[in-house]
Amino acid sequence: MxxxxxxxxxxxxxxxxxxxxxxxxxxxxxxxxxxxxxxxxxxxxxxxxxxxxxxxxxxxxxxxxxxxxxxxxxxxxxxxxxxxxxxxxxxxxxxxxxxxxxxxxxxxxxxxxxxxxxxxxxxxxxxxxxxxxxxxxxxxxxxxxxxxxxxxxxxxxxxxxxxxxxxxxxxxxxxxxxxxxxxxxxxxxxxxxxxxxxxxxxxxxxxxxxxxxLLKGTPVPTKHYDVIFDPNQQADIFDVFTMALSGKSAKDGLNPWREKLGKTVADERLSLIDSPTNTDGFGYQLFDVEGVACRDVSIISQGSLSTLLHNSATAHYFGIESTGHASRNPKSALSVGAHQLVVGAGDANKSELEQGEYLYITELSGTHSGANAISGDFSFGASGYLCKDGERLQPVRGITIAGNFYDMLKRITCIGDTQHWNWQRSSLMASIRFADLAVSGS
Missing domain, CATH: 3.30.2290.10 (PmbA/TldD superfamily)
Known part of the structure; x- marks a missing residue:
């Protein structure tokens, strides 16, 4: 043009x-x-x-x-x-x-x-x-x-x-x-x-x-397990519940964290940052749709909610400045969107992260239809591996993982010391070992 x-x-x-x-x-x-x-x-x-x-x-x-x-x-x-x-x-x-x-x-x-x-x-x-x-x-x-x-x-x-x-x-x-x-x-x-x-x-x-x-995969017994999601599935889960990060959903009265600023929403070891300035990722943005220069924004620090993500309209409503997260496509109205989510590295090395028995999940189904972003409740079909001390004991399929995302963030066993991109390179996250998730199997 x-x-x-x-x-x-x-x-x-x-x-x-x-x-x-x-x-x-x-x-x-x-x-x-x-x-x-x-x-x-x-x-x-x-x-x-x-x-x-x-x-x-x-x-x-x-x-x-x-x-x-x-x-x-x-x-x-x-x-x-x-x-x-x-x-x-x-x-x-x-x-x-x-x-x-x-x-x-x-x-x-x-x-x-x-x-x-x-x-x-x-x-x-x-x-x-x-x-x-x-x-x-x-x-x-x-x-x-x-x-x-x-x-x-x-x-x-x-x-x-x-x-x-x-x-x-x-x-x-x-x-x-x-x-x-x-x-x-x-x-x-x-x-x-x-x-x-x-x-x-x-x-x-x-x-x-x-x-x-997976051809040899079978369900595991129904009970509670520690769960580690692979980088792709972990990124997908966070994506499903990004409503909790949105200043627009808070303005509309839908955000479950709308009154949680400065309060604990996760395990104190968890840090969540939106990092649009990292050029290694495909979520890199120099500016948002209003031309506001993008910068790294700390959303959760030591488990406490530091800020929500805002465009100029939601920022005006709450009496603050835009965080550079205005989004819209040519056919849509002004909204808010995360750019490139990052889970900060924890202090658990590979041996500590994989200690004892846990499920390593490599595939989830129904991640949108099986989730309620407002309540945090979810139920996903899953497959992966039953592991112990880093060794894969058996492939697993035909199971369902259910729980509440917002509660899950508070029940973390440990966070790995290494960050991983998902294959689309849209998020960079340390592996989180979530504690005591309900798994329905055999």
């Missing part, structure tokens, strides 16, 4: 006696998928979408467009103004007087792609082919290789100009194994800024090993 077109949008908003900001999201991607030794999908996509928020007479209107011609721009502005005229007065939401000029570093976040399309196709075919060569693997129904570049620009009538660009290379495979009347599916993925850092074997081997183990 040309800068002159952006200025036309902002000028028309100002001419109508309103203020506003404009999001321009764009992206390009190549997606590949293999099936039965052949390339089933080779999709090349590009997109651009504009999202306009206007504020007039303390009323907010949202509109979006995928077109950028002069008529579409005029329609976009008029629609947003019309939507604002029918909305209720919102005294908390206003445009920040933010005149920042922000640009991300392409050399770090969007390095030049040196891998040819032929090499990417070869990678996708090899991913499936090598798994199919493995004993008892019947098919690889879910697999893919994607290389994409996304851009986000935010402009405002106050003078804000913020641009970000990021590349990602992702590969994943989920294989189906069968042995007689038993079957099992498992898989994993990899993500990197550079396609050259992806590795077929690093996906194939753990996928096959987990499939073979």
């Amino acid at each position: 040309q800068h002159s077109d952006i200025q036309k949008v902002l000028d028309q908003v100002s001419a109508a006696g309103a203020s506003g900001d404009l999001i321009v999201d764009g992206g390009e991607s190549v997606s590949l998928k293999a099936n039965a030794g052949a390339l089933e999908e080779h999709a090349v996509r590009s997109s651009q979408i504009l999202g306009l928020r206007v504020i007039k007479d303390q009323k907010v209107g949202i509109a979006y467009s995928e077109a950028t011609d002069e008529e579409a721009i005029t329609q976009l502005v008029n629609q947003a103004l019309t939507n604002a005229s029918y909305s209720e007065i919102n005294a908390d939401e206003s445009l920040l007087g933010n005149q920042a000029q922000l640009v991300t570093d392409d050399a770090v976040l969007a390095p030049k792609d040196t891998t040819s399309i032929e090499e990417k196709i070869e990678f996708a075919l090899a991913l499936e082919a090598q798994l199919l060569k493995k004993d008892k693997i019947q098919s690889v129904p879910y697999n893919g290789v994607t290389h994409s570049t996304s851009t986000r620009s935010v402009y405002s009538t106050a003078g804000l100009s913020a641009q970000s660009k990021a590349s990602s290379a992702v590969a994943y495979a989920y294989a189906l194994a069968a042995d007689g009347d038993k079957n099992a599916m498992s898989g994993i993925g990899q993500a990197s800024r550079q396609f050259t850092e992806l590795n077929v074997e690093s996906i194939v081997e753990p996928t096959w090993e987990d499939c073979m183990a």
